Amino acid sequence: MNGYTPALYAPSGSVGVLDSAISTGQDASWRWDRMMLTAPAGTRAVACRDVPAELRPVLRLFDTASAGTLNGGPSVPSAGALHPYEYFAAVGEAIYALDAARHRCTLVRSGAAVRTALEQAGLADTDAAVLVVLRPWLSMRKYGDRGYLYAQLDAAHLATHLLVLATESHDRAELRTTPSGSLGELLSLDANCRYVHSVLALRGAHHDTHPHEWSFVDERGAAVAGDRFWLEQECWKSLAGLRGDTPGPAASVRRGPLLPEMRAQPETDPFPGPESMTSLAAKRRSAKDFAPAVLTCDEIDRTLAALRTPLLTDLPPDSGLGLTLVVREVADCAPGSYPLYGPGRMSDPAAVAPSGDELVRVCMGQEHLRHASAVLLCHTDRQRLLDAGPRGVSDALFRAGALTHLLYLGAAATGVDVTAIGGFDSMGWRVLAGLPDGHEVLYVALLGRSGRTSVKLDRLHRAYAHNER
Numbered sequence: 001m002n003g004y005t006p007a008l009y010a011p012s013g014s015v016g017v018l019d020s021a022i023s024t025g026q027d028a029s030w031r032w033d034r035m036m037l038t039a040p041a042g043t044r045a046v047a048c049r050d051v052p053a054e055l056r057p058v059l060r061l062f063d064t065a066s067a068g069t070l071n072g073g074p075s076v077p078s079a080g081a082l083h084p085y086e087y088f089a090a091v092g093e094a095i096y097a098l099d100a101a102r103h104r105c106t107l108v109r110s111g112a113a114v115r116t117a118l119e120q121a122g123l124a125d126t127d128a129a130v131l132v133v134l135r136p137w138l139s140m141r142k143y144g145d146r147g148y149l150y151a152q153l154d155a156a157h158l159a160t161h162l163l164v165l166a167t168e169s170h171d172r173a174e175l176r177t178t179p180s181g182s183l184g185e186l187l188s189l190d191a192n193c194r195y196v197h198s199v200l201a202l203r204g205a206h207h208d209t210h211p212h213e214w215s216f217v218d219e220r221g222a223a224v225a226g227d228r229f230w231l232e233q234e235c236w237k238s239l240a241g242l243r244g245d246t247p248g249p250a251a252s253v254r255r256g257p258l259l260p261e262m263r264a265q266p267e268t269d270p271f272p273g274p275e276s277m278t279s280l281a282a283k284r285r286s287a288k289d290f291a292p293a294v295l296t297c298d299e300i301d302r303t304l305a306a307l308r309t310p311l312l313t314d315l316p317p318d319s320g321l322g323l324t325l326v327v328r329e330v331a332d333c334a335p336g337s338y339p340l341y342g343p344g345r346m347s348d349p350a351a352v353a354p355s356g357d358e359l360v361r362v363c364m365g366q367e368h369l370r371h372a373s374a375v376l377l378c379h380t381d382r383q384r385l386l387d388a389g390p391r392g393v394s395d396a397l398f399r400a401g402a403l404t405h406l407l408y409l410g411a412a413a414t415g416v417d418v419t420a421i422g423g424f425d426s427m428g429w430r431v432l433a434g435l436p437d438g439h440e441v442l443y444v445a446l447l448g449r450s451g452r453t454s455v456k457l458d459r460l461h462r463a464y465a466h467n468e469r
């Protein structure tokens with residue numbers, strides 16, 4: 001690598017090193033070479049043989065509800081459609097990296113070390129475990145520090161999506177949100193600026209086929225990730241002390257709604273109705289804008305019913321999360337804020353609905369949201385959140401993302417249009433919705449009827465959701 005300074009590309013490389021290299025007047029060829037690409041020495045042999053049979057039910061999860069998606073994989077909302085995560089599957093004594101867009105599974109580790117790591121993670125008795133691995137850089141390179149919040153919400157959508165599908169395709173599917181560090185260590189994730197966000201543990205698959213052709217590659221022993229890029233490493237370092245992969249106390253898995261205040265779904269509950277969750281997952285999309293429209297109370301009720309869907313997770317029973325509905329245009333329902341669950345008593349009982357201008361302002365200038373008919377706010381006490389440390393923050397974001405994912409499925413069942421948004425002013429919403437003092441809004445979802453816009457601004461390179469000019 002003529003002219004390169006290897007320290008820049010080594011794991012310890014830093015902006016400081018780069019600064020000093022530039023300021024001490026390294027020659028022009030060195031600067032030029034930094035911008036060059038080098039192809040790998042040889043073409044890698046790709047063994048296209050049948051994927052192992054025990055992996056097929058997992059691949060099926062990735063093939064389901066993935067037609068026409070922007071990421072070539074599962075259909076899940078994602079800030080800027082950036083999908084800042086990767087997937088691995090552990091079956092038997094092997095771990096595979098899954099590339100859902102290329103339909104390729106790569107054997108990366110096998111043998112006794114895999115068995116030991118699975119045992120340490122409490123996953124020894126599963127047929128398969130799907131690892132959702134977070135790679136925050138993919139979101140942070142567009143959205144800066146807030147990209148880490150989005151990355152966690154995105155991963156919560158993905159994990160909930162997989163759990164919902166697996167609940168219908170397996171005898172037992174449970175989501176572990178506090179995975180032990182053993183699997184991440186085995187895959188050298190930390191050195192590659194990634195961590196295990198959650199693990200889906202599966203037993204008793206109903207199907208052993210998958211609709212797409214997947215190729216199979218054996219790359220045991222090779223580095224799990226590609227070249228390490230110094231900017232990504234700087235980004236990773238900035239997350240020290242914030243990351244939610246600190247193993248918490250092993251929590252027991254229980255089936256129930258995501259908020260303890262939610263009543264278990266009665267038999268007569270309209271959700272999910274005649275459609276399976278799998279078919280709703282295939283239908284759901286994010287609204288690109290909203291047209292002026294009035295929703296009915298029944299539509300709102302049926303959409304919100306999805307929030308009570310019981311899930312099998314290890315989330316702690318106590319959440320501290322509140323859900324508040326801000327009604328703007330709903331027939332027979334006075335505009336204003338309605339606390340639905342958890343803490344959320346209005347500080348101003350005479351709350352009124354925000355005007356279009358106010359809504360656009362607290363949504364960071366996102367004009368396409370102006371005519372939303374109702375807004376669901378997920379919020380919590382800021383001090384409680386901070387006192388809980390990184391683990392508590394990631395639990396809260398997980399729950400907020402999972403609830404919003406269920407809302408998407410409810411909206412798909414009801415025919416209401418929805419979009420989650422991350423570009424909003426937390427304090428602004430607290431004031432507009434009359435939330436209790438000290439509450440922080442974690443996530444916002446808007447409901448209404450789509451207009452005619454064909455482009456989702458949030459997907460463009462410019463961060464429109466942050467009012468970037």
Ligand SMILES: Cc1cc2nc3c(=O)[nH]c(=O)nc-3n(C[C@H](O)[C@H](O)[C@H](O)COP(=O)(O)O)c2cc1C
Nearest residue numbers: 077078079080081153285286420421422423458465
């Ligand atoms: C964490 C998060 C933040 C988002 N923020 C915004 C936003 O601020 N504005 C917006 O219009 N859409 C936002 N979206 C919606 C995404 O743009 C949308 O999910 C993505 O374009 C993929 O489209 P799909 O959901 O239809 O598959 C957000 C989604 C997520 C998960």
